[in-house]
Amino acid sequence: MLTVLKKIKTVMNRVIMIVASILTIVLVLGALWQVFSRYVLNDPSTFTEELLRFLLIWVAMLGTTYAFGSNEHLAIIYLKNKLRDEQRKYLQLFIDFTIIFFAGLILIKGGYSLSTSTLNQLSPILRIPMGYIYAILPISGTFIVFYQIINMFERREQTELAQQVVTPSVSPHTRKE
Amino acid sequence: ACGSNESSTDTPRESGNGEAKEHNLTLAHNLSEDHPVHLGLARFAELVEERSEGQITMEIFPNGVLGDEREVLEQVQAGGVDITKVSAAALENFSSQYAVFSLPYVFADEEHFFQSMESEAVAQLFDETEADGFVGLTWYDSGARSFYTVDQPIMHPDDLKGLRIRVMDSQTQIEMMEALGGAPTPMPYGEIYTALQSGVVDGAESNPTALTTGKHGEVAKAFSFDEHARIPDIAVISSAVWNEFTDEQRQFVRDAAKESTEYQKDIWAEAVEEAIEEAEAMGVEFHYPDQEPFYQAVQPLHEKYREDEKIAELLDAFDQMRQ
């Protein structure tokens, strides 16, 4: 089970990073094109301003999703690190739950109704349905929930391993979160 | 503060549709509290409250605290906000017929504009979007838009050649600039001042109040009254609330809306006059070009948009009122 989940996570990581990397490169090139078309060609690009804003939303949400997978979001772990292993386990479970709750309620549920209710609204310049732009919310929400579930399994495995080893080589207090 | 609250304790007023509910409505928009359109909306809220004897009350959220125009309209569609005002230019993304107001020189002058806005065609347009989640209530004057540049007056479309002019985020505005020969440059409103100052753009287009409230007159010294567009602000109400109203309540709201429009027209005219005076003191020079060459230059654009049947109907209705 866990090996399958880990494999899924690796694939998710990869897909997200490849898509986000391509979009990031487009962001840089698009902004440079905007300068070039206006300053050198004197024929300002009219679509880049809107396109880049929309791509930024996608890159940001993909990066957000990835950072949940790798546990990199800013948090104050001072208190958590002071706890004993057992207590920390329950606290961590609660934290996982708050993330899943937020992702499920706002990103998936809210994002889905936002996205479906704006399919008839067109963006001012590119004339694409706004619902497509908003679609990144339920997409990233779903990925975040997956990531959190996989992370929960991974943590359980870690604690089981730690219990088997008599003298843990890494103090849990210095474990990177 | 949101949506409508049922009330069984107060005596409801009878009307054709049965029991009348009490409503505490949320009205949100993105203008400051001294803007003429805000004053129009505030007057509207006051009148509705008065006429309905407190049955319909409103809480106003100005300054865009609930989101920008587009976002608040989405909230109106979803039922989070009940009433808002939207520029017709933004409405065209929700309902394509509204693009008619963004076309240049649809209206010959202010009188023609006012008459057209009161026409049956516009009243119909207001009702047509009910299935999209909102209904138009009334319009507010947002003046005539003209070009202003750092130093060079625009007396003829040829003067726009090679100039980068900031335009609003809108396909019709871009096509208009192209038809007139300038280089359309979309950018956020907040960046215009710096862009004019540093030379990223040579000019922009709006009504004279942009010179003072946006301080653009500090950096743009030539304002040319070519008056290429009159894009009204439209007050809209969510279909959900509209359908809960009794006939009598609808009438209160319609009447109050209409009256507030008359009230706002005068405030707007005063605000523009004040802005012109203030801008002159800032060193802005006002120019009055012959509008005919501009009008001729954009005719192909009208032809193109006439392909849309509903827009063609509206254009015909407006043209009938031309003197």
Next chain:
Amino acid sequence: MELATQAAFLLFGVFFLLLAIGVPISISIGLASLGAVILVMPLETIVFTAAQRMVGGINSFALLAVIFFILSGSIMNNGGIALRLINLAKLIAGRLPGSLAHTNVVGNMLFGSISGSAVASAAAIGSVMAPLQAKEGYNKAYSAAVNIASAPVGLLIPPSGVLIIYSLVSGGTSISALFMAGYLPGILMGLAVMVVAFFMAKKNDYTVSEKVSGKEAIKIIWQAIPSLLLVVVVIGGIVGGVFTATEGAAVAVLYSLALSLIYRSLTWAHFPKILKETIVMTGIVLFLVGASSIMSWAMAVTGLPAAISQAILSISDHTVVVLLIMMLTLLVIGTFMDLTPAVLIFTPIFLPIALQMGIDPVHFGIMLVFNLAIGIMTPPVGSCLFVGCSVGNVSIEEVIKPLLLFFVALVAALFIVVYVPAISLFLPELLGLL
């Protein structure tokens, strides 16, 4: 209880509780906002609007600059740019007592003038300086403290990602004006660290670097010029109207990329890692921006900002006192909260009060960022503190004592910036940006 009071209790109560137990800051902000706004709206409306505010917060052309500055910082961090700037810093500050400490500070100032990230600066400059200082017999914890205390100067010296975020949440304060306003306070911040370093050098008999020959000096300057030209290209381009601030950030990416490839300090093989760092960091920062946008909506519909400003103004309506209250609050907040979330949360609360007192929004932005920049070096939580300790190879406990003196000097400098607006406003006024 009044609605605003109830909302305040819910919002801040839930927020600090979740924050304290280790829930990610962005999630804490989001959930606390929902907790407050549930007082006035049905859940379905809340959920829809919160999702919309999340995207609405990120949907801004100006915020593109944030990802660009993170990307260019990441490229420079891997590049040979830092080394050349340190050589120049040594040339500038090398004859002062305790010269390596001064070199570190000036190095951070130079790096900050081309990069918008304090953490990148602490890592890039600190990792080169730490071994040099150890070799000269400097106390390890002291060297790390110097680096940690001076790395945040780049947040004020433009370009600066956080000033762009402030410009946005403050309702469109001119980015050009903010950038110009940041120079002098940023330099003052560096000088405050140098004053302490000067006395510490006397006390500990730290060495002065050897005099550099004229020929060598010319070589060092020559080598640093391409890096420093970035200032001319980017800041010059923005002020000169070639491009907007956001576009300038993209130009900075192109420039630093070209430079690093020419220096051969970067190969194409580094790219996946640089992109990944950038995307993750952007995701973290912009998700915070989105969550904060939910919070400012929640505060608006519950009438919180007005209630808070009333509460503060009821204590005193003296500008001096009100500013003091705000600055002390922010110093406390800064101990445990990172710069970006603090700017996002406190700008909508404090700025209206400041405006009411007639304070220029540009000046307020500078004092806010200066204040919270001190926060990223203070324990228990501070990104600069963590990175500085890690590259300096010391523990947080060890670095606290040497940091304390720098902290005092920086707070003194902060109050000079707060109560002497001209330090911030002189340059933008000179250039006609205000």
